[in-house]
Amino acid sequence: MQHGLTTPVESSGWAPLQQSLETLLESEGMETSQARNLALCILNYERNLHYQRERYLGSERHAQHKPGHEARYLKRAANQLIKQCKSLKN
Amino acid sequence: MSQQSLSESIQSMSIEDVAAPSLTRVLGLVPILPGEPADLYRISLETLIEELGARSVLQVYLAEKIHECLWWMRRYDEQKRATIVARMAWLADQIGFSMRGPSTQSHVRDTLMANMVDSKTVQALKEKGHTIETMRQEAMEHKREELLHLDQQIALQTKILAGLQATYEVAFNRKMNVERLQLHNALLRRDVEGIEVVAEELSSNDER
Numbered sequence: 001m002q003h004g005l006t007t008p009v010e011s012s013g014w015a016p017l018q019q020s021l022e023t024l025l026e027s028e029g030m031e032t033s034q035a036r037n038l039a040l041c042i043l044n045y046e047r048n049l050h051y052q053r054e055r056y057l058g059s060e061r062h063a064q065h066k067p068g069h070e071a072r073y074l075k076r077a078a079n080q081l082i083k084q085c086k087s088l089k090n
Numbered sequence: 091m092s093q094q095s096l097s098e099s100i101q102s103m104s105i106e107d108v109a110a111p112s113l114t115r116v117l118g119l120v121p122i123l124p125g126e127p128a129d130l131y132r133i134s135l136e137t138l139i140e141e142l143g144a145r146s147v148l149q150v151y152l153a154e155k156i157h158e159c160l161w162w163m164r165r166y167d168e169q170k171r172a173t174i175v176a177r178m179a180w181l182a183d184q185i186g187f188s189m190r191g192p193s194t195q196s197h198v199r200d201t202l203m204a205n206m207v208d209s210k211t212v213q214a215l216k217e218k219g220h221t222i223e224t225m226r227q228e229a230m231e232h233k234r235e236e237l238l239h240l241d242q243q244i245a246l247q248t249k250i251l252a253g254l255q256a257t258y259e260v261a262f263n264r265k266m267n268v269e270r271l272q273l274h275n276a277l278l279r280r281d282v283e284g285i286e287v288v289a290e291e292l293s294s295n296d297e298r
Contacts, residue, residue, distance in 0.1 A: 020116050028147050042151070046117060049158070056165075057123065071246050078250045085152065085257045 005051060005073040014043045034088060041077075041084040048074040113151040121158050123165070131161065142258065152258050159251035166240045166247070173236055175202045177229035182215070 004012060021039035026032060051070055114121070122131050135157045144153040179199035201208055207222055215221060230237060 017117055021113060024113060024116055024147055038148075042113060045155075046119060050119070052162075053123065071243070075246060075250070078253055081155075082253045082257045085148065085261045088148075088261055 005048060005070070009040050009043045009047065012047065014047050018043060030088075038084050038088070041081040045077040045081045048077040112154065113147060114154050121154075121161065126165075149258070149262060152254055152261075156251060156254045156258070159247045159254065162247045163244050163251075166244045170237055170240045172203070173233050173240070174226060174229050175199055177233050178202060178225050181225055181229060182211070 009015065010018070018036075018039050021042060022032075022035045025035035025038055030038070048070070052074060055070060122128055135154065138157050139150060139153045142149070142153050142156075144150045176199060179195040179202065182198040183195045198211060201211060212222070215225060
């Protein structure tokens with residue numbers, strides 16, 4: 001079974017939440033494109049955290065994956081989120 | 091997991107968060123795990139949000155993620171302790187405790203988890219040429235790989251935390267005056283020093 005962390009967020013089970021995030025971010029004056037990119041980064045980061053939580057709880061579904069993998073994906077997701085947030089200043 | 095079931099499982103979780111606007115609340119995510127103190131989490135999160143002066147949606151979200159990093163570190167640290175104590179309790183059972191019986195392991199585990207050592211335990215260890223320290227050393231040696239993995243997870247959270255803190259400062263032109271966080275970071279860096287972890291820093295130049 002795949003962990004699904006490499007699937008684009010837009011095509012994942014997290015996609016239905018994207019619009020709600022965009023709307024909330026736009027409500028504070030963020031441009032549409034910025035809000036969309038940031039929402040995707042947030043969802044990707046949250047997806048990784050969710051996986052981390054499940055793995056920590058010992059979910060058998062994730063037992064077959066090597067520990068180092070989710071750390072790499074989590075780090076990458078954090079990098080993307082950080083980069084996106086910093087770009088808002090520019 | 092199907093899209094529907096994931097959404098349902100996410101939405102079914104709820105937590106009374108903080109008064110400020112929260113993306114986490116929109117997502118319906120619960121950062122704590124079963125058995126963890128929800129009140130402690132909420133209070134420390136509210137304190138951090140206040141200290142950071144987080145008001146906007148994004149500020150509050152970053153504050154929540156900073157707090158979650160700290161919580162993960164605490165969680166991993168507690169797991170390290172529980173791992174060592176469980177092994178010590180097992181060892182106590184193996185080396186022939188004088189109070190040997192079906193509840194030996196649980197007695198030793200509960201005693202050590204409570205940061206206590208009763209005289210009965212010490213005496214029993216002494217009879218077998220052990221001290222609490224030597225038994226802990228043996229337990230740590232046996233659980234070395236597991237402890238190393240947990241240290242690596244703590245190191246990862248430390249890096250993410252540093253990145254999020256820097257982001258908060260850059261994105262909002264605000265120097266965080268949070269001595270507690272800085273001290274916590276310094277202590278963690280010292281603790282993980284010497285542990286073989288990937289030394290690369292979180293980069294803001296990663297390709298998506």
